[in-house]
Amino acid sequence: MADRDRDDSVDAPPAGESIHMPAPSIIPIINAVGLSIAIIAIPLSIYAVIVGLLVFLITAAIWIRDSRREMDALPMDHHAGH
Numbered sequence: 450m451a452d453r454d455r456d457d458s459v460d461a462p463p464a465g466e467s468i469h470m471p472a473p474s475i476i477p478i479i480n481a482v483g484l485s486i487a488i489i490a491i492p493l494s495i496y497a498v499i500v501g502l503l504v505f506l507i508t509a510a511i512w513i514r515d516s517r518r519e520m521d522a523l524p525m526d527h528h529a530g531h
Contacts, residue, residue: 471519480508 487501 471516474512474515476508476512476515480505480512483508 483501483504483506485501487498487505490497490501
């Protein structure tokens with residue numbers, strides 16, 4: 450009798466719906482290296498700080514641009530969090 454009262458509903462995507470995974474990229478690693486160089490170089494050289502910040506800002510812009518393109522390529526009925 451307890452089996453009839455049990456609710457087996459699960460929040461899962463419908464069968465056949467694919468899960469979106471971003472493409473592999475080296476950009477996040479380069480971004481982290483640029484920021485690390487900028488932080489470590491603070492007591493050493495202003496030029497190294499500038500180079501690190503430039504690498505960080507450029508890779509951040511590329512990363513954001515690529516993420517926006519991937520989001521735009523998703524189907525219109527795709528909802529984040531569902």
